[in-house]
Structures are given as C-alpha cells and as structure tokens.
Amino acid sequence: EAQVTQNPRYLITVTGKKLTVTCSQNMNHEYMSWYRQDPGLGLRQIYYSMNVEVTDKGDVPEGYKVSRKEKRNFPLILESPSPNQTSLYFCASSARQNQPQHFGDGTRLSIL
Amino acid sequence: GDSVTQMEGPVTLSEEAFLTINCTYTATGYPSLFWYVQYPGEGLQLLLKATKADDKGSNKGFEATYRKETTSFHLEKGSVQVSDSAVYFCAFNYGGSQGNLIFGKGTKLSVKP
Numbered sequence: 001e002a003q004v005t006q007n008p009r010y011l012i013t014v015t016g017k018k019l020t021v022t023c024s025q026n027m028n029h030e031y032m033s034w035y036r037q038d039p040g041l042g043l044r045q046i047y048y049s050m051n052v053e054v055t056d057k058g059d060v061p062e063g064y065k066v067s068r069k070e071k072r073n074f075p076l077i078l079e080s081p082s083p084n085q086t087s088l089y090f091c092a093s094s095a096r097q098n099q100p101q102h103f104g105d106g107t108r109l110s111i112l
Numbered sequence: 113g114d115s116v117t118q119m120e121g122p123v124t125l126s127e128e129a130f131l132t133i134n135c136t137y138t139a140t141g142y143p144s145l146f147w148y149v150q151y152p153g154e155g156l157q158l159l160l161k162a163t164k165a166d167d168k169g170s171n172k173g174f175e176a177t178y179r180k181e182t183t184s185f186h187l188e189k190g191s192v193q194v195s196d197s198a199v200y201f202c203a204f205n206y207g208g209s210q211g212n213l214i215f216g217k218g219t220k221l222s223v224k225p
Contacts, residue, residue: 004155033212042201042217043156058212090155098205100146101213103155 002027006091006104013081014112021076021107023091031097032074033058034066036087037106043090049074050097081111114139116216118202124222125192133187133219135176135202143204145169145178145185146213150199159187159200192223 004025013019025032033048035058045058049068063085065077074093078085088108092101119134137143144163148156160169165180174189185202202216 040217043213043215045212048212092156097212098144100158100161101156103148103157105153105155 002102004091004093004102004104006089006107008107009105010108012110012112015082016080019078019081019109021078021089021091021109023074023076023104024072025074025091025093025102026072027093027095027102028071029093029095029102030071031095031099031101032068032091032093033101034064034074034076035090035092036060037090038087046076046089048097078109081109083111085109086111114204114214116202116204116214118200118216118219121199121218121220122222123219124224126224127194128191129223131187131189131192131196131221133200133202133221135185135187135216137183137185137202137204137214139183139204139206141206142180143206145176146203146205147174147176147185147187148201148203148215150201150218152198156201192221194223194225197221197223 030051034046035043047066049055091104094101115138146161147159149159150156160171162169162178168177176187199218199220201218203213
C-alpha cells in the first residue's frame with residue numbers, strides 16, 4: 001500500500017530536549033515536504049526536498065532542521081524545542097514537486 | 113504575493129443540503145488548483161484538481177471549476193452526507209521549479225443527520 005508514515009504520532013516533551021520526527025514514503029517519490037498546521041493559520045511549509053541531498057527552506061524554517069540522505073526518508077529535527085513549536089506536523093511526498101502530494105497522518109507535538 | 117483565501121468556517125449543514133465553499137487565489141502565473149480534504153485524525157487527501165482554465169475537477173460528488181477570469185475555484189456538492197464532515201483546503205502550485213503548494217486556511221464542514 002502506498003503510504004507516508006510518520007513517527008511518533010503523539011509526543012509530549014519539554015523545552016530544550018532534542019527530538020526527531022521521522023517520515024518515510026514507499027512510493028519512490030523525489031519530492032518530500034514538512035508542514036505545520038495551526039488553528040487559524042492553515043498549513044505552512046517548514047522545509048522541502050526536491051531529491052536526495054537537496055533541501056530548502058519553506059515559509060517557517062526557524063528552529064527546525066531536516067536531512068535527506070536517502071530517497072525514502074525525510075526526518076524533521078528540533079534541536080532545542082520551544083513551546084511555540086507545539087503544533088500538528090505533516091510530512092508529504094509527491095513524484096515531482098508540482099504533482100499532488102500524499103500526506104502522512106500527522107504528528108501532534110506538545111512542548112512544555 | 114501568492115495566496116489563497118477560503119470562506120471561514122465552521123460550516124454546518126443538514127444532510128442532503130447543497131454545499132458551496134468559496135476559494136479565490138492570487139497568483140502571478142498560471143497555477144494548478146487543488147482541493148484537499150482532512151478527515152478527523154487523519155492527514156490531507158487530494159479530493160480533486162484542475163490544471164487549466166475552465167477545467168472541472170470532480171470526485172465523490174464534489175466539483176470545482178477553474179475560473180481564470182475570477183481567479184476562483186469554488187467547491188460544490190449537491191447533497192452532502194454526514195461522512196463528508198471534514199476540513200477542506202483549497203491550494204495551488206505552479207508547474208516547473210516553483211511547485212510548492214500554497215494552502216488556504218481550511219474550512220471545517222459539519223454535516224448533521
């Protein structure tokens with residue numbers, strides 16, 4: 001089954017404790033992206049990747065890092081999480097950048 | 113700059129009512145237009161799309177027509193069901209190297225039996 005898998009689905013943690021949200025897709029897609037969803041703001045793009053070893057900032061990259069060492073994986077790293085990063089995060093992928101995207105089920109992060 | 117404006121929700125309808133969710137966009141080029149749907153506790157799923165002016169996208173009884181003259185892509189359904197309760201996002205991107213999706217803020221739809 002074609003899917004985008006995120007882990008964990010839920011996480012409560014504390015300010016400053018590094019965390020990683022994993023994202024994996026099994027569709028051999030070149031393009032992957034991370035979004036955060038906040039009430040009243042819709043989805044905002046954090047980072048995206050056109051292909052392996054190619055990443056670029058989206059609209060709200062501050063406080064986040066990503067890597068794309070393999071085509072299928074695109075982890076989101078919060079080196080020093082802060083409460084304003086409490087949000088619902090989605091990973092997405094598509095065959096090419098301008099193709100419809102497949103989304104994961106989301107990761108709800110709470111930073112205390 | 114590029115942006116998408118959707119009607120604010122929440123929208124509450126009775127089963128079998130007619131649905132319209134308005135969406136207008138501001139774009140400098142000729143974008144492809146999308147509607148995504150997010151069911152409770154899930155990620156977004158592509159509902160329908162249109163890639164050029166006057167195209168009509170349709171799926172699961174939903175329709176939207178790409179209106180270049182009014183820069184609009186309104187979502188419609190003739191008879192909604194309880195199972196249509198979800199958040200609906202209008203979005204667009206450009207072809208080629210500027211393909212990042214630009215989303216509206218979403219419209220929550222609740223359908224009552």
